[in-house]
Amino acid sequence: MSTMHQGSRNRDRTPWDKEIALQCIREHLDREGPLLPILHAIQEQFGYVDEAAEPLIAETLNITRAEVHGVVTFYHDFRREPAGRHVLKLCRAEACQAAGGDPLARHAETRLGLSMGRTAPDGSVTLEPVYCLGLCAVAPSAMLDGRVVGRLDERRLETLLAEAQQ
Amino acid sequence: MTLRLFIPVDAGALAVGAEEVAAAIRTAAARRNVAAEIVRTGSRGLYWLEPMVEVETPAGRLAYGPVAPGDAESLLGAILGNGAHPLRLGPTEEIPWLKRQTRLTFARCGVVDPRSLEDYRAHGGCRSVQRALSLGPQAIVEEVVQSGLRGRGGAGFPTGIKWRTVAQTEAAQKYIICNADEGDSGTFADRMIMEGDPFVLIEGMAIAGIAVGATKGYVYIRSEYPHSAATMEAAIAAARRGGLLGNRIADSSCAFDMEVRVGAGAYVCGEETSLLDSLEGKRGVVRAKPPLPAHKGLFGSPTVINNVLSFASVPIILDKGGAFYRDFGMGKSRGTMPIQLAGNVKHGGLFETAFGVTLGELVDDIGGGTRSGRPVRAVQVGGPLGAYFPRALFDTPFDYEAFAAREGLIGHGGIVVFDDTVDMAKQARFAMEFCAIESCGKCTPCRVGSTRGMEVIDRIIRGENRAANTALLEDLCHTLKFGSLCALGGFTPYPVMSALTHFPEDFAAPPRLQAAE
Numbered sequence: 001m002s003t004m005h006q007g008s009r010n011r012d013r014t015p016w017d018k019e020i021a022l023q024c025i026r027e028h029l030d031r032e033g034p035l036l037p038i039l040h041a042i043q044e045q046f047g048y049v050d051e052a053a054e055p056l057i058a059e060t061l062n063i064t065r066a067e068v069h070g071v072v073t074f075y076h077d078f079r080r081e082p083a084g085r086h087v088l089k090l091c092r093a094e095a096c097q098a099a100g101g102d103p104l105a106r107h108a109e110t111r112l113g114l115s116m117g118r119t120a121p122d123g124s125v126t127l128e129p130v131y132c133l134g135l136c137a138v139a140p141s142a143m144l145d146g147r148v149v150g151r152l153d154e155r156r157l158e159t160l161l162a163e164a165q166q
Numbered sequence: 167m168t169l170r171l172f173i174p175v176d177a178g179a180l181a182v183g184a185e186e187v188a189a190a191i192r193t194a195a196a197r198r199n200v201a202a203e204i205v206r207t208g209s210r211g212l213y214w215l216e217p218m219v220e221v222e223t224p225a226g227r228l229a230y231g232p233v234a235p236g237d238a239e240s241l242l243g244a245i246l247g248n249g250a251h252p253l254r255l256g257p258t259e260e261i262p263w264l265k266r267q268t269r270l271t272f273a274r275c276g277v278v279d280p281r282s283l284e285d286y287r288a289h290g291g292c293r294s295v296q297r298a299l300s301l302g303p304q305a306i307v308e309e310v311v312q313s314g315l316r317g318r319g320g321a322g323f324p325t326g327i328k329w330r331t332v333a334q335t336e337a338a339q340k341y342i343i344c345n346a347d348e349g350d351s352g353t354f355a356d357r358m359i360m361e362g363d364p365f366v367l368i369e370g371m372a373i374a375g376i377a378v379g380a381t382k383g384y385v386y387i388r389s390e391y392p393h394s395a396a397t398m399e400a401a402i403a404a405a406r407r408g409g410l411l412g413n414r415i416a417d418s419s420c421a422f423d424m425e426v427r428v429g430a431g432a433y434v435c436g437e438e439t440s441l442l443d444s445l446e447g448k449r450g451v452v453r454a455k456p457p458l459p460a461h462k463g464l465f466g467s468p469t470v471i472n473n474v475l476s477f478a479s480v481p482i483i484l485d486k487g488g489a490f491y492r493d494f495g496m497g498k499s500r501g502t503m504p505i506q507l508a509g510n511v512k513h514g515g516l517f518e519t520a521f522g523v524t525l526g527e528l529v530d531d532i533g534g535g536t537r538s539g540r541p542v543r544a545v546q547v548g549g550p551l552g553a554y555f556p557r558a559l560f561d562t563p564f565d566y567e568a569f570a571a572r573e574g575l576i577g578h579g580g581i582v583v584f585d586d587t588v589d590m591a592k593q594a595r596f597a598m599e600f601c602a603i604e605s606c607g608k609c610t611p612c613r614v615g616s617t618r619g620m621e622v623i624d625r626i627i628r629g630e631n632r633a634a635n636t637a638l639l640e641d642l643c644h645t646l647k648f649g650s651l652c653a654l655g656g657f658t659p660y661p662v663m664s665a666l667t668h669f670p671e672d673f674a675a676p677p678r679l680q681a682a683e
């Protein structure tokens with residue numbers, strides 16, 4: 001099983017496909033409490049959880065579609081629509097605030113012309129807040145497509161932004 | 167002779183370039199035709215010195231850091247020569263910051279290869295599970311009770327008592343769950359264990375399984391920790407191959423196996439009952455207690471749920487005895503605490519020490535003050551639900567009860583340092599905002615009150631009816647404290663009220679000016 005669901009780049013993701021989705025579902029059916037692993041597998045495959053996945057999952061697990069929908073929407077991780085080719089997460093929690101994270105986040109928003117949680121119109125990058133990456137001793141921190149970056153300053157952030165806009 | 171070098175794969179070291187350093191050293195060694203083995207370890211926890219490179223010598227390991235890829239050539243030259251280099255830190259174990267610590271839970275972290283069970287065994291691992299098997303369930307539980315170990319996830323409940331309850335509850339199926347959701351800002355000790363010494367966690371969980379009669383375990387890891395999940399997966403596979411997990415653990419008749427589960431970005435899923443629902447595939451909504459998870463936990467079965475550090479402290483307790491562990495600490499806080507220094511701090515990292523050290527020693531002496539060089543103004547202890555402490559309270563000893571007596575908590579042991587540019591009204595507002603973002607939605611005070619709290623603080627900041635709005639804020643905090651089912655709503659008043667009580671000037675004046683960069 002892949003737990004590196006945040007690791008790969010979004011540009012490597014496949015477009016929505018029912019058969020592939022069913023495969024993702026079946027892979028986890030022998031587990032106890034398979035719903036989260038299934039949703040992770042689907043998001044890893046397609047980059048988001050398409051609405052069309054909900055009835056498929058509901059039917060296979062013999063639960064209501066409303067239940068599946070409730071779970072998908074409860075968790076911050078699950079996306080309802082495709083993300084950009086890159087996902088840049090900036091830590092917005094206290095240790096990173098203390099180390100100067102706030103002005104860096106503002107800088108990223110201005111430079112990309114995006115507010116937190118948005119995807120660039122050209123599909124290049126999604127900018128997301130994250131609340132702690134466990135890198136609080138090398139704060140401020142960020143994650144670009146699963147790659148962790150610490151001791152962020154304006155120069156290092158510029159490099160990340162340039163990469164994210166490709 | 168092959169040169170043996172050690173470079174961390176810990177996410178905190180990778181974030182500051184450990185991978186690039188390893189690659190540069192490999193290239194430099196190849197160019198010189200030097201046979202070099204690079205062992206990838208966890209981090210020693212001296213993060214301001216990461217990436218740290220260690221080299222094996224007859225006299226023990228020598229450390230260099232912080233190393234940049236451009237240092238590779240000169241560093242290798244030094245290592246092959248007389249060892250002199252501007253980045254030389256001397257024998258690792260003699261670095262004062264490390265030497266001052268009492269590393270019980272973290273004894274092997276940064277030393278061993280986290281993916282090698284053989285290495286774990288060579289450093290004293292797996293002895294405890296053997297001893298546990300020879301002691302038997304009841305005696306294991308008593309040893310853990312004797313140690314005085316309290317849950318390291320935040321609530322500080324005695325671990326042995328929890329295990330005893332599950333052991334005494336009859337059921338065909340029981341579970342051991344490790345809470346590796348580590349969502350508190352300023353904490354990373356769980357991550358370090360999972361990436362640096364995962365077998366100690368596996369061994370601790372296996373011992374719990376033997377003690378209470380559970381055969382199945384889960385480690386619920388937050389999705390923000392992909393490196394931890396990958397290392398745990400690899401270690402679990404190695405533990406199965408090596409007989410630490412499986413149908414006959416350590417050649418006994420006991421069975422225990424475990425699995426990694428990854429969370430999905432919900433802070434509240436660190437709360438134990440919400441975590442259970444999440445594992446079951448539901449929304450992570452907090453359950454009312456009773457029933458306790460110990461009686462009716464995962465899928466209604468008796469369940470031990472403990473923090474990573476609680477489980478990881480069990481092997482040393484079984485190995486050296488409960489009394490050995492209990493002899494460290496103060497009052498009702500026994501043993502050692504892996505304290506995490508974070509934020510705007512000069513010497514950030516993991517400092518494991520006996521309970522009783524004061525907050526001032528930790529921040530000023532061990533932490534070395536701020537990284538910015540400006541005066542320390544406030545520290546938040548215990549994550550987003552923990553109180554902000556002013557310098558005036560720096561005499562508080564690190565102890566569950568002492569912090570509670572000062573309207574605070576030690577939580578999971580994180581300390582976030584702020585300098586004098588911090589705006590405490592803004593921090594109070596963030597506490598409410600965080601509660602609003604992460605609320606599971608079950609209780610009205612938490613779901614609605616947190617957003618109201620943000621609005622009220624905004625009004626105070628703008629100077630509208632300050633006295634009336636401050637009274638309203640206090641009222642709101644009171645409602646949150648007493649009208650919430652779990653500590654997310656119930657403890658959000660700690661950061662808010664501590665900011666208001668200890669730093670009232672930030673709520674009364676025009677917003678503080680940002681210090682010149």
Ligand SMILES: Cc1cc2nc3c(=O)[nH]c(=O)nc-3n(C[C@H](O)[C@H](O)[C@H](O)COP(=O)(O)O)c2cc1C
Nearest residue numbers: 317318319345347348349436437438472473476653
């Ligand atoms: C909102 C909230 C978040 C929590 N997050 C965590 C967490 O990330 N890790 C953890 O071990 N405990 C967390 N806890 C505490 C758990 O509910 C529980 O007390 C703990 O897992 C028990 O293990 P311990 O006794 O070993 O500490 C949290 C509690 C609350 C209310």
Ligand code: SF4
Nearest residue numbers: 606608609612652655
């Ligand atoms: S206090 Fe908040 S997070 Fe806790 S149970 Fe109530 S609504 Fe959920």
Ligand code: FES
Nearest residue numbers: 091096133135136
């Ligand atoms: S607060 Fe940003 S990494 Fe922990």
